Amino acid sequence: MQHENRPAPDKIEITPELTIPKLFYQQATRYGDNKVAMREKEFGIWRPISWKDYLQNVKYITLGLISLGLEEGDKVSMIGDNRPEGLWAEMAALCARGIGVWLFQDCLIDEVRYIIDHSDTRFIFGEGQEEVDKAISIFDECPKLQKIIWDDPKGMRNYHQDYLISLKEVEQLGRELEKEKPHLFEELVNKGHGDEVALLFYTSGTTALPKGALLSHNNMLTMGQHLMTVDPCLPTDDYVSYLPFAWIGEQMMSISCGLQIGYTLNFPEGPETAQENIREIGPHVMFAPPRMYEQMTRTVQVKYLDASWIKRKFYEFSTWIGYKVADLKFAKKPVPWYLKLLEWIAQISVQKKLKDHLGLSRVRNAYTGGAAMGPDHFRFFHALGVNLKQIYGQTEVAGISVVHRSGDIKFDTVGSPIPGTEVKISEDGEILTRSSSVFLGYYKNPEATEKTLKDGWLYSGDRGFIDDDGHLVVFDRTKDVFTLRDGKPFAPQYLETRLKFSPYVKDSWVIGDKKDYITAVLCIDYAVVGKWADENKLNYTSYQELSQMPEVYDLVEKQIRQANKDLPDVAKVVKFTNLYKELDADDDELTRTRKLRRAFVEKRYEEIIEALYSERDSVHIDTKIKYEDGRQVHIKTDMQIRKVVD
Numbered sequence: 001m002q003h004e005n006r007p008a009p010d011k012i013e014i015t016p017e018l019t020i021p022k023l024f025y026q027q028a029t030r031y032g033d034n035k036v037a038m039r040e041k042e043f044g045i046w047r048p049i050s051w052k053d054y055l056q057n058v059k060y061i062t063l064g065l066i067s068l069g070l071e072e073g074d075k076v077s078m079i080g081d082n083r084p085e086g087l088w089a090e091m092a093a094l095c096a097r098g099i100g101v102w103l104f105q106d107c108l109i110d111e112v113r114y115i116i117d118h119s120d121t122r123f124i125f126g127e128g129q130e131e132v133d134k135a136i137s138i139f140d141e142c143p144k145l146q147k148i149i150w151d152d153p154k155g156m157r158n159y160h161q162d163y164l165i166s167l168k169e170v171e172q173l174g175r176e177l178e179k180e181k182p183h184l185f186e187e188l189v190n191k192g193h194g195d196e197v198a199l200l201f202y203t204s205g206t207t208a209l210p211k212g213a214l215l216s217h218n219n220m221l222t223m224g225q226h227l228m229t230v231d232p233c234l235p236t237d238d239y240v241s242y243l244p245f246a247w248i249g250e251q252m253m254s255i256s257c258g259l260q261i262g263y264t265l266n267f268p269e270g271p272e273t274a275q276e277n278i279r280e281i282g283p284h285v286m287f288a289p290p291r292m293y294e295q296m297t298r299t300v301q302v303k304y305l306d307a308s309w310i311k312r313k314f315y316e317f318s319t320w321i322g323y324k325v326a327d328l329k330f331a332k333k334p335v336p337w338y339l340k341l342l343e344w345i346a347q348i349s350v351q352k353k354l355k356d357h358l359g360l361s362r363v364r365n366a367y368t369g370g371a372a373m374g375p376d377h378f379r380f381f382h383a384l385g386v387n388l389k390q391i392y393g394q395t396e397v398a399g400i401s402v403v404h405r406s407g408d409i410k411f412d413t414v415g416s417p418i419p420g421t422e423v424k425i426s427e428d429g430e431i432l433t434r435s436s437s438v439f440l441g442y443y444k445n446p447e448a449t450e451k452t453l454k455d456g457w458l459y460s461g462d463r464g465f466i467d468d469d470g471h472l473v474v475f476d477r478t479k480d481v482f483t484l485r486d487g488k489p490f491a492p493q494y495l496e497t498r499l500k501f502s503p504y505v506k507d508s509w510v511i512g513d514k515k516d517y518i519t520a521v522l523c524i525d526y527a528v529v530g531k532w533a534d535e536n537k538l539n540y541t542s543y544q545e546l547s548q549m550p551e552v553y554d555l556v557e558k559q560i561r562q563a564n565k566d567l568p569d570v571a572k573v574v575k576f577t578n579l580y581k582e583l584d585a586d587d588d589e590l591t592r593t594r595k596l597r598r599a600f601v602e603k604r605y606e607e608i609i610e611a612l613y614s615e616r617d618s619v620h621i622d623t624k625i626k627y628e629d630g631r632q633v634h635i636k637t638d639m640q641i642r643k644v645v646d
Contacts, residue, residue, distance in 0.1 A: 012221075012225065012260045014194070014218070014221050014222055014225055015194070016193065016194050016195070016218070017192075017193055017194060018194050018217065018218075018221060019094070019192040019193065019194060019196070019198070019217040020091075020094050020198055020217050020220060020221065020255065020259065021091070021094050021095040021188075021189045021192065022189060022190065022192070023221065023259050023260065024055075024058070024091055024095070024189075024259055025055070025095075025186075025189045027051065027259060027262050028051045028052070028054055028055035029055070030051075030262075031050075031051035031052075031262060032050070032051055032052045033050050033051075033052045034050075034051075035050065035051055035235070035262070035264075036048045036049065036050060036264050037049055037050060037051040037053070037054040037262075037264065037265070038054065038084050038087070038264060038265040038266070038267065039264065039265075039266045039267065040083060040084050040266075040267040041266075041267065041268055041269040041273070041277055041280075042269065044269075046266075046280075049084055051262075054084075054088070057084075057085075057088045057171070058088050058091045058092050058095060059095075059174065059178070059185045060170075060171040060172075060174030060175055060178070061088055061089060061092035061167070061170055061171055061174060062092040062095040062096045062174065062185055062188065063096075063173070063174030063175075063177040063178055063184060063185060064092075064169075064170035064171055064172070064173040064174035064177070065092060065093065065096045065098070065123065065170065065174075066096055066174075066177060066184070066188075067170075067173040067174065067176070067177050068123065068146075068147055068165075068170070068173065069146070070093075070096050070097075070098055070122065070123060071097075072097040072098075073097070073098070073099065073197075074098045074099070074122045074123070075098065075099050075100075075101050075119045075120055075121040075122060075123075075144075075200060076089070076090075076092075076093035076096075076098045076099070076100055076101065076121065076122070076123045076124075076125070077100075077101040077102070077103060077115070077116060077119065077121040077123070077124040077125070078090055078093075078100065078101070078102050078103070078124070078125045078245065079102070079103040079104075079105060079107065079112070079124065079125070079126055079127070079131045079134070079135075080105055080125070080126060080127025080128070080131050080151075081105055081127060081270065081271060082241045082242055082243070082244070082245060082250075082267050082268070083127065083151075083267055084267060085125075085127070085151045085167060086125070086127070086245060087241075087245070087254065087265070089125040089149075089167075090102070090245070090255075093123075094198055094217075095185070095188055095189055096188060097188060097191060097192065098123075099197050099198065099199065099200050100198065100199045100200070101115065101119045101121060101199070101200045101201075101202075101212075102199075102201070102244070102245045102246035102251075103115055103116075103202075103246055104244050104246045104247075104592040105127075105131070105244060105246075105271075106585070106586070106592070107134070107592070108586060109134060109137055109138060111210075112134050112135070112138055113138040113141055113142065114209065114210070115202050115210065115212075116135075116138060116142045116145060117138075117141065117142045117143075117144075118212060118443070118444065119200055119202075119212060119443065120144045121142070121144060121145055122144055122145065122146050122147070123145075123146065123147045123149060124145065124147075124148050124149065125149045125150075125151070125167070126148060126149070126150050126151075127150070127151055127152055128150065128151065128152030128154060128155070128156070129150075129152070129154060129155035129156055131150075132148060132150045132156065132159065132164070135148045136148065136159075136161065136164075139163065145163075146163065147163055147164075147165055148161075148163055148164050148165070149165055149166070149167055149170055150164065150165075150166055150167065151166070151167040153166070192217070193217075194216060194217045194218035194221070195216050195217075195218055196216060196217060197214045197215070197216055197440060198215060198216055198217045198219075198220060199214075199215045199220070199251070200212050200213070200214055200215075200443055201213045201215060201246075201248055201251075201395045202246070203394075203395050203396075211442045211443075211445055211448055212442060212443035212444070212445070213395045213396050213439045213442060213443075214439055214440040214441055214442070214443055215395075215398050215439050215440070216439075216440055218436060219397075219398040219436070219437045219438070219439060219440070220251070220252075220255060220256045220398050220437075221256060221260070222398075222420065222435070222436040222437050223252065223256055223397065223398040223399055223400060223418075223435075223436075223437035224252065224255075224256025224257040224259075224260050225260060226418040226419045226420045226421065226435075226437070227252070227256075227257060227400055227403065227418055228257055228260060228261060229418070229419050230403055230405065230418055230419070231285075231364075231365045231389075231403075231406070233257060233261045233263055233284065233285055234261065234263065234284070235261060235262040235263060236263070237261070237263040237264070237283075237284040237285060238263065238264050238266055238281050238282070238283045238284055238362075239253055239254070239258065239263055239264070239265055239266065239283050239284070239285055239286075240265075240266045240267075240268065240274075240277065240278045240281050240283045240286070240359075241253070241254050241265045241266065241267055242267075242268050242271070242274040242277070242278070243287070243288065243289070243292075244592070246592070247289075247370070247592075247593060248393075248394075248395045248398065248399045249287055249288075249289070249369060249370055249399060250287075251399070252287070252398065252399035252400060253285070253287050256398065256399065263284075263285075266281045266283070275358075275359065278358075278359030279356070279357065279358070279359035280359075281359070282356075282359060282361050282362040282363075283359070283362065283363060284362050284363060284364050285363065285364065285365055285366075285367075286359075286360070286363050286365075286366045286367065287366075287367040287368075287369070288366075288367075288368060289368065289369065289370040289371055289593055289594065290368050290370070290371050290372065290373040290374075290377065290497070291371075291594045292368075293368055293373065293377055293381065293388070294377060294500055296358050297377055297380055297381075297501070297503075298503045298525065298528065299358070300354060300358070300380075301503035302503055302528055302531070305503070305532075314349055314350050315350055317346065317350075318346035318347075318349060318350035318351055319383055321339065321342045321343055321345075321346040322343070322346060322351065322382075322383030322384060322385065323379060323383045324339060325339055325340075325343050325383075326379060326382035326383045327379075329382070329407075329409075330379075330382070330409060330410065330411065332407075332408075347385060351384055351385050354384060355384060355385065355386065360384075360386050363386060363387070364387065365387055365389060365406070366381070366386055366387060366388045366389065367388075367389050367390075367391050367403070368388060368389075368390060368391070369390065369391035369392065369393060369400065369414075370593050370595075371493075371593065371594070371595050372474070372476070372491075372493040372494070372496075372497055373390060373497060374494070374497025374498050374500065374501055375411040375412060375497075375498075376497075376498060376501035377497070377500075377501060378390070378411035379411060380501075382409070382411075387406060389403055389404035389405075389406075389409065389415065390403075390404055390411075390413070390414045390415060391403045391404075391414065391415070392414035392415070392472060392474055394460060395439070396438065396439045396452065396458055396460075397421075397433055397435065397437045397438055397439070397458060398437040398439070399437075400418065401417060401418060401421045401423065401433045401435060401437070402414050402415050402416060402417050402418065402421070402423060402472050403415045403416075403418055408469075410467075410469070410471055412473060413467060413469075413471035413472060413473050414471070414472050414473070414474055415471060415472065416470050416471055416472065417433075417472070420435050420436055420437075421433060421434070421435040421437070422434045422435065423466070423472055424457075424466075425464065425465055425466060426459075429463045429464070429465065429475070430459060430460065430461070430462065430463060431460045431462045431463070431464045431472070431474065432457045432458065432459055432460065433457065433458045433460065434456050434457050434458070438453070438456070438457075438458045439453075439458075441453060461477060461479070462474055462475070462476070462477055463475040463476060463477070463481055463489075475489070475491050476491035476492065476493050476494075479598075479599075480492060480493070480598055482512055482513040482514075483513060483514050484512070484518075484570045484571060485514075485515070485516055485517070485570055486570050488570070490512075490570075490571055492510040492511075492512070492598075495508075495510045495518070495520075495563065495567070495571065495573070496508045496509065496510050496596075498563040499520065499522065499559065499560065499563045499573075501563070502559035502562070502563075503525065503528050504524055504525055504528055504529050504532070504555055504556065504559055505522055505523070505524065505525065505556065505559055506523050506524065506525040506526075506582060507522070507523040507582065507583045507590075507596075508520055508521070508522050508523070509521045509522075509583070509596055509598075509601060510573070511602075511609055511612065515613060516613075517570075517574040517575070518570075518571060518572060518573050518574060519573065519574060519575045519576060519609075519612040519613070520560065520573045520575075520576040520577075521576070521577055521578075521579050521605065521608060521612075522556055522560075522576055522577070522578050522579065523547075523578070523579050523581075523582045523583055524543075524546070524547050524552065524556065524578060526543050526546070526582070529546060529547075529552060529555070530546060532555065533546060533549070533551075533552070536551065538551055543580070543581060543582070544580045544581065544635065544637055547578040547579065547580055548578065548580065548637065548638070548639060548640060550640075552578065553578065553640055553642050556576070556578060557576070557642060557644055557645070560573050560576060560644050561644060564644065572644070573644055574643065574644055575612050575641060575642065575643050575644065576612075576641075576642055576644065577608060577611075577612065577619070577639045577640060577641050577642065578639065578640070579605075579608075579639070580621055580635060580637050580639060581625060581635075583596070583601070587625075588600055589601050589604070607619060607621075608621075608639065611639075611641055612641060616641060617640065617641050618638045618639060618640050618641055619638070619639050619641065620636075620637075620638055621635065621636070621637050621638070621639055622635075622636050623635055
């Protein structure tokens with residue numbers, strides 16, 4: 001169901017005085033009780049929350065924070081799943097003239113301690129018992145922290161610390177303060193300027209401790225306006241908010257764009273039901289990191305493997321048509337009438353059902369960013385008829401600076417700069433950006449700020465070039481680019497994403513900088529490979545055992561040969577091994593957005609690298625694995641080293 005004929009939203013004028021709270025107040029009073037601002041699924045029912053309710057909740061939390069002693073410029077942290085209360089807390093922190101700081105909900109204690117202490121947080125909102133426990137455990141080590149505010153009462157009965165307070169109590173304090181000072185909330189909202197700090201974002205830190213990027217109201221709002229100029233959304237649109245608020249991409253869609261357009265935010269029942277809830281809502285706009293689209297691709301591939309012969313044939317036919325049409329569109333060539341007819345047949349027989357199953361039936365624009373996406377995944381979605389676009393940006397530009405345009409999509413580029421943004425390449429190939437969305441600097445880190453911000457230009461640390469069509473091609477992080485044995489540069493990410501196009505491969509790590517040949521360490525997808533093993537009557541008891549079976553090595557080698565196709569000999573994977581465990585953010589091997597911490601894994605698994613570049617056919621592992629609940633397991637195993645035979 002499309003809304004192309006509906007009126008476009010009134011254009012918001014972004015003046016130097018406009019702040020996020022002022023825009024929020026303006027939209028909430030405009031829509032009032034007449035429009036749903038957000039929905040949350042609870043106990044199987046979608047619960048609507050009007051703009052009036054949104055405003056009331058934010059108002060009382062704001063005044064409650066003032067009652068608790070929040071002062072201008074104080075940091076307020078939030079940790080928990082995507083829920084309306086999290087967004088109310090963030091908006092209340094900004095309305096109270098504070099600065100919002102989000103933490104990933106799966107942060108470990110050390111990460112929580114570092115961010116709360118480094119940011120000088122005074123108040124932390126924790127969703128429930130798990131988040132409160134984390135905050136309590138670091139309370140004494142964070143001298144500025146004064147109050148822990150909790151929302152979900154489950155399991156909280158026996159907590160009596162005097163620094164704990166429930167969200168309901170905070171709202172009650174707000175109601176009492178409103179009786180004393182009925183105009184205080186409006187006065188607070190009307191203060192402020194667009195150049196003031198709104199949010200403090202901690203970057204994922206692929207090499208070192210996370211850095212705190214300071215973003216102003218103007219940074220956030222101008223970026224949202226520029227993106228909406230390229231791909232306008234409508235007030236009648238639905239958006240599903242399920243990615244962590246600690247990730248700039250989610251803030252970009254929920255706050256920067258969401259507030260300006262006034263579309264409805266939908267919150268899933270829980271992280272594990274997100275995919276199902278997306279299907280129920282059928283959003284009009286979607287933004288996700290590549291791992292989400294990779295997971296969707298894997299879902300379709302696994303369904304194909306399980307399907308009956310006739311269903312497989314229908315799928316193969318529709319995919320063949322889809323790829324043909326997509327490739328013609330990529331090449332900007334006309335699609336002949338007979339292919340259009342076949343595309344329509346493919347659409348009604350297979351693709352419509354598949355898109356509906358993935359929750360993409362109403363999507364006008366789907367975006368991906370935050371890491372590299374392989375061309376195979378990109379072509380897959382376009383063959384399905386999904387208008388997937390690559391974006392390029394980073395926390396330091398409030399989310400986005402470059403995006404594909406509809407009808408001008410090249411899967412090996414990230415598109416062209418959004419309005420109001422200049423992009424150029426430095427002499428040594430680094431991507432530089434200048435716009436009104438470039439951040440103010442790093443908190444308590446003038447050296448890093450000086451290195452990153454020069455004469456108004458943001459130095460990204462990424463290597464790339466601008467092609468003849470004005471599209472930006474991102475090569476890789478400068479520090480990650482390989483030099484192959486023939487002296488040419490090579491981006492390992494490119495090969496890693498190709499390897500992950502296989503449903504059997506969940507993660508891949510490619511090695512080969514200044515080496516004689518390329519090698520890879522792969523992590524199998526336990527569920528998919530496990531199902532394959534069951535069908536082939538192979539017995540196994542654990543991930544470790546399954547990953548080292550010769551039959552699984554044969555299966556993975558086949559996937560590598562597929563990825564090696566069309567690559568020059570120097571860039572092909574020559575040897576590989578299957579890791580005995582999955583790569584994990586809790587083990588510091590990946591960032592919270594699942595980007596590989598290359599320097600860390602190289603150090604951690606140096607004996608594996610050594611074996612891959614020796615004559616050995618196995619490597620002995622004797623190590624400990626730590627689980628989320630604190631349990632440690634001693635692992636002894638032999639990992640096979642396999643040479644890829646072309």
